[in-house]
Amino acid sequence: MPTSHSARPEAQGLEDLDDLSLRILGFERAWASRLGPREAAIRAEFSVSAARYYQMLYALIETPAALRSDPVLVRRLQRLRDARTRARAARTLRTDDQDPAS
Secondary structure, eight states, X not given: OOOHHHHOHHHHHHHHSOHHHHHHHHHHXXXXXXXXXXXXXXXXXXXXXXXXXXXHHHHHTTSHHHHHHOHHHHHHHHHHXXXXXXXXXXXXXXXXXSOTTO
């Protein structure tokens, strides 16, 4: 007979996350249906700059607890972050490869 712990692994992830982490994941989950400037919403909701918010978000999505709490959301956020990182690297490489004499 399975225990409640093994029957609901997402509950374990929620117990491991602090209130701020849960709020960040909730904000990201709800953002798809929101309109308006994201940076202003971040500042209003969390009272931090967008840069600080993204630092907290990227650290959060690397934690096993976040992955257990909402694996679909966390994997989507990881993919988006990785795509932005690749795009940024491609822009940097393209700039470095250009001949400065031309």
